[in-house]
Amino acid sequence: MFGPLISKAATAKANKTGSWRVEVKPKFLQKDCIACKMCVLICPEACVSGEAKNTYLCDYEFCKGCGNCAAICPKKDISMVKEEEK
Amino acid sequence: MAQENGHLFSSGHTACAGCGQAIAARLVVDVTGKNTIIANNTGCLEVFSTKYPESAWGVPWIHSLFENAAAVASGIEAALKFLGQKEKTTVICQAGDGGTADIGLQALSGMWERGHDILSICYDNEAYMNTGVQRSGLTPFETSTSTTPVGKQSLGNPRPKKPMPEIAVAHGVAYVATASSGYPQDIQKKIKKAISIKGPKYIQIHVPCPLGWRHDSELTYDIAKLAVETGLYPLIEYENGKLTAVRKLSKIKPVEEYLKFQGRFKHIINSPEQIKQIQAIADYNIERYGLRPEPVNPSAPQPVNTQTKV
Ligand SMILES: Cc1ncc(C[n+]2csc(CCOP(=O)(O)OP(=O)(O)O)c2C)c(N)n1
Ligand code: SF4
Ligand code: SF4
Ligand SMILES: [Mg+2]
Numbered sequence: 270m271f272g273p274l275i276s277k278a279a280t281a282k283a284n285k286t287g288s289w290r291v292e293v294k295p296k297f298l299q300k301d302c303i304a305c306k307m308c309v310l311i312c313p314e315a316c317v318s319g320e321a322k323n324t325y326l327c328d329y330e331f332c333k334g335c336g337n338c339a340a341i342c343p344k345k346d347i348s349m350v351k352e353e354e355k
Numbered sequence: 356m357a358q359e360n361g362h363l364f365s366s367g368h369t370a371c372a373g374c375g376q377a378i379a380a381r382l383v384v385d386v387t388g389k390n391t392i393i394a395n396n397t398g399c400l401e402v403f404s405t406k407y408p409e410s411a412w413g414v415p416w417i418h419s420l421f422e423n424a425a426a427v428a429s430g431i432e433a434a435l436k437f438l439g440q441k442e443k444t445t446v447i448c449q450a451g452d453g454g455t456a457d458i459g460l461q462a463l464s465g466m467w468e469r470g471h472d473i474l475s476i477c478y479d480n481e482a483y484m485n486t487g488v489q490r491s492g493l494t495p496f497e498t499s500t501s502t503t504p505v506g507k508q509s510l511g512n513p514r515p516k517k518p519m520p521e522i523a524v525a526h527g528v529a530y531v532a533t534a535s536s537g538y539p540q541d542i543q544k545k546i547k548k549a550i551s552i553k554g555p556k557y558i559q560i561h562v563p564c565p566l567g568w569r570h571d572s573e574l575t576y577d578i579a580k581l582a583v584e585t586g587l588y589p590l591i592e593y594e595n596g597k598l599t600a601v602r603k604l605s606k607i608k609p610v611e612e613y614l615k616f617q618g619r620f621k622h623i624i625n626s627p628e629q630i631k632q633i634q635a636i637a638d639y640n641i642e643r644y645g646l647r648p649e650p651v652n653p654s655a656p657q658p659v660n661t662q663t664k665v
Contacts, residue, residue: 286369316360335372337373
């Protein structure tokens with residue numbers, strides 16, 4: 270009980286924190302993206318990825334819908350939309 | 356162990372949506388890389404990254420007590436030296452503002468004084484967030500917290516922020532810097548610089564906490580930037596005791612711009628007298644660190660190497 274507790278690396282991925290989202294989710298428009306990677310750098314959930322222009326996406330299994338990727342995007346190419354929107 | 360998407364701090368941690376500390380912690384470990392060992396004080400970062408039996412970390416990471424990460428990190432560094440493996444390993448000692456400036460300060464002071472080759476990071480969300488927003492030594496002047504509530508007898512926290520960067524400088528810490536989750540590339544640049552320097556390093560990163568600061572989650576980025584742009588959180592670097600660089604402010608914003616989005620400052624926004632006091636703190640920082648774009652007096656001795664604002 271009081272011995273050292275040891276966990277395996279990156280096992281937090283078992284928590285699908287996408288279920289925390291309320292009302293809004295980011296939509297990556299993939300129109301004016303310049304691949305600056307600012308959305309990757311700011312996402313608190315480490316769930317945005319992409320390489321070339323207009324390829325950036327987030328993993329909705331983990332995205333908490335915080336909105337900071339949309340706030341930082343210099344091209345306004347990410348917008349927060351209603352959860353039901355496609 | 357690297358993650359599929361290349362991060363050493365993984366998705367699935369349980370920080371609040373929009374947590375500035377979660378942004379900064381990932382930026383730090385992604386730069387130091389897989390040959391990193393982290394000792395973490397107690398606090399939100401420790402709790403939200405290691406909900407037993409899970410861990411968000413892709414590198415060896417240890418938590419022992421609230422106050423002792425610096426002692427644990429010192430032992431790790433000494434052992435690596437003995438084994439001849441220090442050269443290829445970065446040791447990080449990290450904590451919140453409470454863990455750094457108050458409860459862990461004794462162990463940290465010893466670690467600095469002994470000259471260990473360790474990078475200390477303070478994730479400064481300006482209160483003891485994990486236990487419900489109690490005031491710390493790094494809580495700003497007149498902030499409303501659960502232990503400095505606003506009322507007839509109180510205007511909020513009666514004390515200014517403890518000068519932690521200067522306390523580190525006074526210990527002879529080779530590289531001391533402040534950073535902000537509103538400037539992610541600047542954080543990574545400073546971490547890179549820090550690990551290129553041998554000996555103790557201290558980086559204090561301003562990390563908004565939507566829960567404790569009472570702001571909307573999507574404002575984390577903007578609020579962090581505003582703290583810098585008003586002069587309330589100057590981004591500075593000290594090398595070997597000298598102020599070597601500051602982030603110049605191209606347009607200095609009034610402090611209200613920063614205060615108005617945060618519930619913890621709601622009482623100040625309606626009080627011109629208190630706004631004046633907060634503005635005086637920003638003005639002091641602007642003069643002290645030379646944050647204006649142009650020097651006020653061109654014949655005065657210049658601070659060295661001032662970098663220009665991006
Ligand atoms: C010796 C001790 N005292 C108190 C606590 C309770 N405690 C746990 S986390 C915490 C707050 C940590 O604040 P800070 O270091 O600023 O980190 P934050 O949670 O704000 O990121 C406190 C008081 C503890 N775990 N151990
Ligand atoms: S909304 Fe927040 S959690 Fe979701 S992808 Fe954007 S930054 Fe990440
Ligand atoms: S309480 Fe604040 S510091 Fe803690 S996880 Fe939430 S946002 Fe982050
Ligand atoms: Mg704190």
